[in-house]
Amino acid sequence: MNANAQGPETAEARRLEDDFDAERALTTLRALCAPVMSGRAPGTPGHRRATEFLVSLLRSHGLEPRLDHFPIARTMRLTAQPTFRAEGDGTVRELTHRAQFAEHPRSAPMPRPVTGTVAEEPGPGDWAVVRGSTRGEGFAALAERFAELGAAGILTAQEADASGHLTKRVQGPPPVRLPVVALRPDLLESVTGSVVTAHVPLVREPATGANILATLPGRDPDARPLLVSAHYDGVGSDPQLHFPCAGDNASGVAVLCEAARVLQAAGPGRRPVLLALVDAEEIGTVGSAHHARTLAEQGVRPDVLNLDMAGKYNGQVAVELGPGEPLPAHLVEALDSAGRSQRLPLFSGQVSSDNRRYASAGFPSAGIGLGAAHYHSPLDAPERIDPEALGKAGRLLLATLGRLDDRD
Amino acid sequence: MSSSSSEASEQEPVGGFVTAPTAAVSSAGGCCGEPADATGVVPGGQSGGCCGESVIEVPSVPAAPRGCCGESGKG
Incomplete structure (x- = not known):
């Protein structure tokens, strides 16, 4: 990237980043990974507890979250x-x-x-x-x-x-x-x-999913919104083995919740920020498909930053941009500038997550992934989460939002 | 002095895109039982076409041919 790709480093962007508290994010992550959450598989009591926990957390940050339910045709779970x-x-x-x-x-x-x-x-x-x-x-x-x-x-x-x-x-x-x-x-x-x-005994059952949505209003009512998303569902625990699903994706959700706290405390930016903790990613990105369709029907076309797996930093950050045509050049510029400010190398890598649903709807989208240890394994646990990775993800996210807030 | 400046420059952390933002995606990403390295680390994202059974379209980049889900396939 050339120097022209660097956006202005506003005082607001720097302040937002500095306010990100990785320890708070880690506390949120630990709560989502507790055995009582049972790996957060849709349609289970543990998943309902996770939903309630996140709604309560966002309310404690001063947001007004709402649930958007949708049908899930098929979940899979072991009954014994x-x-x-x-x-x-x-x-x-x-x-x-x-x-x-x-x-x-x-x-x-x-x-x-x-x-x-x-x-x-x-x-x-x-x-x-x-x-x-x-x-x-x-x-x-x-x-x-x-x-x-x-x-x-x-x-x-x-x-x-x-x-x-x-x-x-x-x-x-x-x-x-x-x-x-x-x-x-x-x-x-x-x-x-x-x-x-x-x-x-693997059974397939329909379920009802629940996206958790909240809006941080912007100063410019005509500005296109920014959407930050992360999936909060997990693959679920086995009958006798707990799956905390920490990296995938309690980490991304914890970062988003902490970023939402920072944004709410900072007061409105120019553009509205939509927060989406989406459901049922693990069973086919069903929640983000529903959300993208709903936004499109409402005529809303946000810029999207989706975070999936922020529990381990492997020396660089994967970014998947979409749609391919037209290239979301403004996202590239904002991410590049934010990455430079945070000294975080970014590379074009596959982030097969909800960002693809938003990109498929035509929204300029970036999937962001730092990495995780022990994917879809019972070892994907809080003790293997690197708080520094949460901090890097949070600061990158806020720095990018700050830059996007300056342009439309 | 010049060598010191050079060393300082080399040690300075690099940020921002170090690849073309839409470069062809590497197949190094781990997925579904295929971790990218011996420690089980998945370097960001699950990789596309996971489990050979993906229901997600890839709008911007084609999925790299690869085996998945512990199936040592050719893609």
Whole structure:
């Protein structure tokens, strides 16, 4: 970027940034990650507690949050602890859920344990084996062929992450006709020929989502608003294992709430600021899709900054801009200038999050991600959150807002 | 003195975009059981086309071909 990309460093922008309190953000994050929140999966009591907590927090900052409900066609959750037992060669092995096997998002319902022999060429009542990279339509076609052969179910591979967990997956295309269980690849090999009894009670249910929205009015009623967003839902806890969902995305929500406190205390800027703590990102960015559609119907076309994962700083900040045409040059300039002022390198990286819904609606959008440790794992916990990362994210966000407030 | 100035310049933190803002996105991002490095760190964002089952369109940049969800696919 050339020097012309640097915007004016206003006194207001500097003051806003300086007022960001990372410790406050960390306190918010810890509350969102408490076991009582149960990983904040939509449709669960823990999620409702998180919603109530955030509404209360924003009210304590002087905002007037409101809930915008929307339907969610399908959520996935485990109704009981999954089990997996393999018998062969005179031995019996009980595998550990999440470390050695996991639910598969395309599985048919499995209300009862399923027993069968694991076979390369499955016959009636056998477990079929799917190795390698088959997925999408290819997986569906393969599953259909196995169903026609009378297979009892499908065992397929899922790599463990570096900490030894099979990451949690809560969205995907419609289920296939057979039960599907994911296994660590080495175990998939070793159980072939064994008699396997598995029970992975994954259910799909509709739910009602709730976006938490608040507005900080601007001095210029005709100015286009700024929208800052972050998703507050999580992938949810397992029946016997808590998922705090700290980096993804209690971190982004905590930063936004603290930024909202700073903005509210500072008084109105020129442009209105819309705050959106959106729901159901993990199951297909459903909340932001609803929000983007609502804004478009109202004729509102904000500049969007979406923050997803601010719990760990890896030396640079990922930014995904959208839509591609026209390029949101004003966002580029504001982010570049803010990044320079905060000494934060920015790079063009994928931020596959709610920013894409807003960009798809035609809103100039930037997805911002600092990083997180242990994605969709029970290890994504507050003790692995770097408060410095929260501070960097908050200051970058406020510095960018300050620069965007100067232009429209 | 000049070398000192040079060192100071080199050590000065860099901020702002260090790539073209809309450069082709690297495939280094972790997702769905594919952390980007051995420590399990995901460097910002989940990466597009996650789980091979993404329901999200990518409006600005194409998703890089890659395996996902622990499936060692070619994309």
